[in-house]
Amino acid sequence: MQTRLKSTNELAVQRLKDQWEAHVGGLRTQYQAQLQEAEALREQRRQEAVEAEKLAEADRLEKEKELSKETEKKRLPIYSFQKGLGVDSIPLQLHPYAKKMMTARKYVPLWYFLPDAAAEARERSKESLDTNHLQFAVEEGDPLAGSTVPLVGSHSVRASPNAIPDSQLSWPQVMRAKSAFLNALQLGAWPDTFIVMFASFYSNMDMHRKLQEQDGDRVMAHYHAEMRLAWYDAMERKDPFDLSIISEGVLRESRLQIVKQKQEKSLKGMSFPPTLRDCTYLMASPRLHNNNSSTTP
Secondary structure, eight states: HHHHHHHHHHHHHHHHHHHHHHHHHHHHHHHHHHHHHHHHEEEEHHHHHHHHHHHHHHHHHHHHHHHHHHHHSSSSSOOOOOOOOSSSSSSOOOHHHHHHHHHOOOOOOOGGSSSSHHHHHHHHHHHHHHOOOOOEEOTTTTTTTTOOOEEETOOOOOTTTOOOOOOGGGGHHHHHHHHHHHHHHHHHGGGHHHHHHHHHHHHHHHHHHGGGGHHHHHHHHHHHHHHHHHHHHHTTOOOOOTSSOOHHHHHHHHHHHHHHHHHHHHHHHOOOOOHHHHHHHHHHHHHHHHHHHHOOO
């Protein structure tokens, strides 16, 4: 009896022990699974962080590459040079306004191709390097209040206040500036026929017989101013003419204008004798006429 009871207790204890071990084993398996899941999650996040860092690095490198491209665009290109080859003289620097107008194939006074304009261009070039700010620009006659105020760069291309119109240039100035003007025609990508026409325009004037007559240089300078402006005006109207052909009619008009200018200058310089001036004034004064008539019996 006792032996049977003991055997029953042992079985019960063994059953409980087996159940406990099974329960603990299950918990252990569940815990291991949770550990593996947590480790897998950590590895996933680590991989995501690595990928995100790679993407961020790639994006940063791409932005740096784009920034480098933009910076390179703003830089002056590097051109090769021949070692040991220098220059005999410094090329004439073209005025920015002249460069702008010649590129657009627009009329620009010939003064912009004289050394004075080149000196001003060098000064402006220095200013554009030293300054890089914006100024307010208001159209003339418009009140500031309630109007649109555009921003204009302080180094923007603008006409020179020192420019002299062609009509006031001397013939030596015209001949001195024409070479720089002819060289600048390439900025407008003019066809060769037009470049030859402009060159012939100056050579035909320089060889014309009228240039050797009295005041011939003044006449030819006046003719040059009139014809060059007329040609650009005709070009704007889509009806240009051959500028190299000397117009004898316009040349006669230019001589008449020079003669008229000389006559006007001579008249301005003339002085009348005091007696004659006084007599002229007395005869022309209505006040004196009235006084004289009132004293007449």
